[in-house]
Amino acid sequence: MRAEVEFLSGIARGWRGRAQDVLDGNEVQVRTSGRPALVHVSAVSPGRLLIRGASEDTETLRKLLDWLDTRPEVQVATCQRATGLVKVHYRDTSRFPGAFALKVRDFAFTLHQRAPRPFQVEVSHALPERVRLHVRGLEDDDILKLAAWAATQVGVHKASASPAIHSLVVTFDPEVLNANQLVAAVRMSEPSTWPAAPAPPKREWVATAFNSAVLAACVVRAAPVPVLAAGVAVTGLPLAQRAFESVAARRITVDLLDLAAVGVSLATGQVQTAALITWLLGIGDLLIERSADRARSAISRLMRLEVLNAWRIRAGGDVEQVRADRLKEGDLIVVHSGESVPADGTVESGTAWVDEKALTGESEPRVREAGDRVLAASVVGEGSLRVRVLRAGVETTASKILHILEGAGAKPMTLQARVDKVANSMVLPTFGLAGATWLWTREAARPISILITDFGTGVRIVVPASALVAMTLAARQGILIKGAQYLERLAQADTVVFDKTGTLTLGVPEVVDVIPAEGWSVQDVVSLSAAAELRQSHPVAEAVRRHAQVVGVQVPQPDAGMEEFVLGRGVCAKVNGRRVCVGSVRWIQHQGVDPAKARAVLVRPVDDRASVLWVTVDGQPAGCIVYVETLRPESARVVQALKENGRRRIILLSGDTPARVAEVASRLGVDEAIAELLPEDKAAHVRSLRRQGRIVAMVGDGINDAPALALADVGISLRGATDVALETADVVLLRGNLDDLLVAFAAGEDTLTRVRRGLGLVLVPNAVAMVLAALGLLPPPPRPW
Numbered sequence: 001m002r003a004e005v006e007f008l009s010g011i012a013r014g015w016r017g018r019a020q021d022v023l024d025g026n027e028v029q030v031r032t033s034g035r036p037a038l039v040h041v042s043a044v045s046p047g048r049l050l051i052r053g054a055s056e057d058t059e060t061l062r063k064l065l066d067w068l069d070t071r072p073e074v075q076v077a078t079c080q081r082a083t084g085l086v087k088v089h090y091r092d093t094s095r096f097p098g099a100f101a102l103k104v105r106d107f108a109f110t111l112h113q114r115a116p117r118p119f120q121v122e123v124s125h126a127l128p129e130r131v132r133l134h135v136r137g138l139e140d141d142d143i144l145k146l147a148a149w150a151a152t153q154v155g156v157h158k159a160s161a162s163p164a165i166h167s168l169v170v171t172f173d174p175e176v177l178n179a180n181q182l183v184a185a186v187r188m189s190e191p192s193t194w195p196a197a198p199a200p201p202k203r204e205w206v207a208t209a210f211n212s213a214v215l216a217a218c219v220v221r222a223a224p225v226p227v228l229a230a231g232v233a234v235t236g237l238p239l240a241q242r243a244f245e246s247v248a249a250r251r252i253t254v255d256l257l258d259l260a261a262v263g264v265s266l267a268t269g270q271v272q273t274a275a276l277i278t279w280l281l282g283i284g285d286l287l288i289e290r291s292a293d294r295a296r297s298a299i300s301r302l303m304r305l306e307v308l309n310a311w312r313i314r315a316g317g318d319v320e321q322v323r324a325d326r327l328k329e330g331d332l333i334v335v336h337s338g339e340s341v342p343a344d345g346t347v348e349s350g351t352a353w354v355d356e357k358a359l360t361g362e363s364e365p366r367v368r369e370a371g372d373r374v375l376a377a378s379v380v381g382e383g384s385l386r387v388r389v390l391r392a393g394v395e396t397t398a399s400k401i402l403h404i405l406e407g408a409g410a411k412p413m414t415l416q417a418r419v420d421k422v423a424n425s426m427v428l429p430t431f432g433l434a435g436a437t438w439l440w441t442r443e444a445a446r447p448i449s450i451l452i453t454d455f456g457t458g459v460r461i462v463v464p465a466s467a468l469v470a471m472t473l474a475a476r477q478g479i480l481i482k483g484a485q486y487l488e489r490l491a492q493a494d495t496v497v498f499d500k501t502g503t504l505t506l507g508v509p510e511v512v513d514v515i516p517a518e519g520w521s522v523q524d525v526v527s528l529s530a531a532a533e534l535r536q537s538h539p540v541a542e543a544v545r546r547h548a549q550v551v552g553v554q555v556p557q558p559d560a561g562m563e564e565f566v567l568g569r570g571v572c573a574k575v576n577g578r579r580v581c582v583g584s585v586r587w588i589q590h591q592g593v594d595p596a597k598a599r600a601v602l603v604r605p606v607d608d609r610a611s612v613l614w615v616t617v618d619g620q621p622a623g624c625i626v627y628v629e630t631l632r633p634e635s636a637r638v639v640q641a642l643k644e645n646g647r648r649r650i651i652l653l654s655g656d657t658p659a660r661v662a663e664v665a666s667r668l669g670v671d672e673a674i675a676e677l678l679p680e681d682k683a684a685h686v687r688s689l690r691r692q693g694r695i696v697a698m699v700g701d702g703i704n705d706a707p708a709l710a711l712a713d714v715g716i717s718l719r720g721a722t723d724v725a726l727e728t729a730d731v732v733l734l735r736g737n738l739d740d741l742l743v744a745f746a747a748g749e750d751t752l753t754r755v756r757r758g759l760g761l762v763l764v765p766n767a768v769a770m771v772l773a774a775l776g777l778l779p780p781p782p783r784p785w
Helices: 058-070 099-111 139-150 179-188 203-219 225-235 237-248 254-267 271-287 291-303 397-408 415-425 427-441 447-451 455-476 484-491 522-533 540-550 585-590 597-600 635-646 658-670 677-692 703-711 723-728 739-774
Strands: 004-007 041-047 049-052 074-080 086-090 120-127 129-136 156-162 168-171 309-313 319-323 331-333 344-355 366-368 379-391 480-481 496-500 505-516 562-566 571-573 578-583 611-617 618-631 649-652 672-674 696-700 713-720 731-733
Touching: 004 496, 041 099, 041 271, 049 099, 058 074, 058 086, 058 099, 058 649, 099 203, 120 179, 129 179, 139 156, 139 168, 139 179, 168 179, 203 225, 203 271, 225 237, 225 254, 225 271, 237 254, 254 271, 254 427, 331 344, 331 723, 397 447, 415 427, 427 447, 427 739, 447 739, 455 480, 455 484, 455 739, 480 484, 484 713, 484 739, 496 677, 496 703, 505 522, 505 540, 505 571, 522 540, 522 571, 522 578, 522 611, 522 618, 540 618, 578 585, 585 597, 585 611, 597 611, 597 618, 611 649, 618 658, 635 649, 635 658, 635 739, 649 677, 658 672, 677 696, 677 703, 696 703
Parallel strands: 496 649, 496 696, 649 672, 696 713, 713 731
Antiparallel strands: 004 074, 041 049, 049 086, 074 086, 120 129, 129 168, 156 168, 309 319, 309 331, 331 379, 344 366, 344 379, 480 731, 505 618, 562 571, 571 578, 578 611, 611 618
16 A cells, blocks of 8 residues: 555645655655755646655755644645655636646745845844834845835834934833834745835925925015025025026026016015915916926835846756846746746746736737747736746836936926016016116116016916916816926827726626527627636636626536646636637637638627637637726726817727727727837827827826836826826826816816917006006005014
């Protein structure tokens, strides 16, 4: 009788002893090299695995059996005493068939790797309520993240980092924890769980708060006039800097006039007037300058997508961990489940589901196998791949996205620039009028009144004030607009570019037609296909089952253990004693069915642009199922409203397949649709449109849309979009409803109307006031003290 030990994972008892206990007390041969054993995993049939090689290392065998004991998929595992061969019977519970076998291979791979060197934490100084920690082995940004993590722990009052000296200071409640417990918690923390470091306070917000405090102090006369004047002078420093820079560049701008107005106000004791001028200018700067941080924030978020490390396979077959930026063309790397791909390359071996939506916008994970390309920063969902590197470092697609974002920066503010030009053109006439008045009258009061009553301050504040009103009203309707210039461009946009997946569609497939072959009914095709797909979790399989429920057909149970499934192609199952296959054209070809003959026996033709699942029964075509992506309910209405009266051209850009893009485009009535685009391709199209003189609004939701959002005249994103898209976008529809897109465009048009009205209200009264001041009919206000 074969000598073996059987254990039931998670059912009867766990394996908790040493490996020799599992082997009935007979100790196996232990390798003394210090290198973990090479473990090989083989799938002998669906639901059965053989694991060899663990007998060479007692510790490896113990870890392997411990891990199997924790897995809910394992039904029975046996270990032969003589050879150390481990046999596993399991039930695959993942949405991807074959996923458990891949997980076992991944775990076996990690057993063979040496653990990375951990960071080190030491106590530099400790008090009952405070401890300073010295951290080694972490980058500056990671130390900031560690401080943010420590601040969230129970009993911790505050944690602050000093990356320059690799130090961390933590104050805590000594009744809850002590320094030793804190150090132990920090050492055991997992870097992947550390939150992002908090951003420093915005400079413009700090300046605005200070300006407001100075204005309030002047209004209530909280200090002597010299002290208040000094405070106002401090608030005017940014204005003075801009004025001197313009003079040094031999340009006369409104900043010089504003500085003169502030100086004259202070010289005449009008501290409140001077404080009000600098406060209004500060508010304008706050609204104007906020967009500068937006691009930096988007770039920093995108940087987190870059993979820091990679597993490189050396010539001898050993695997080493290296920095991803040190990979070069021709290197062979391995990427496991849950990891990001560190470089662009070609799959040499392995099969896996790869989520590329962040980079290409594809609505579903794609199967990648030998010969397929993979992109850096895409994520392996299930499976394991060996990849030959084609492009690494700055040459990858992800790095090109970063480069585009860095080059885009903050968009020029054309609306504010035009208003500033109007204000600048009034500077010399204002100085000239003040000088002529003084020469004519020799009275100081009149030119002072003219300089205080200048066009500059009012004109400079018209756009920010109008924008603030529009932005506030839009925010109440769930639309975040990040600057005045974007309101203008919304009003002027003549081309709207849409991403497809997640923007115009929900990314969920939906069955729209079932075409039976001759001799078959629609009910038969739906029933058999739903039965074959019963145990599959792919989105298209779920759509088939949903359709079966909608039409009310009975779905028989397939025979257990008789399924055949190939990633990305199709499935076959025994249903009522018949072999039913559902899948792509390549799948039915693999089953020996000629696609041309299958089309010929359909009761009506199928659209070549449609996405189709073919159904065969016992090797003969039974019909096909046509499915499409589910459109947002409001998509067609919004597209038509934007096109109304030929005001705007609508273009669809997508990384998805041509068939799907064409199908969506025809349903929505867009003017142009282009498929299979990478992020830099989308950006190139947007750039080309702008070179043609078009004002482009880009609507998207993914990292793959970020370059195009950055390069468009105005980028628009939806709530629920990726962080990069939300940060890069100039307008965010917070409710995630495309109907709000129409409200955003209307807000832009209303803003231009308000600006024109506001300029009239500023220019006309100020012109009248200057004339009255020159005639001596509007003297400066008396000193308050």
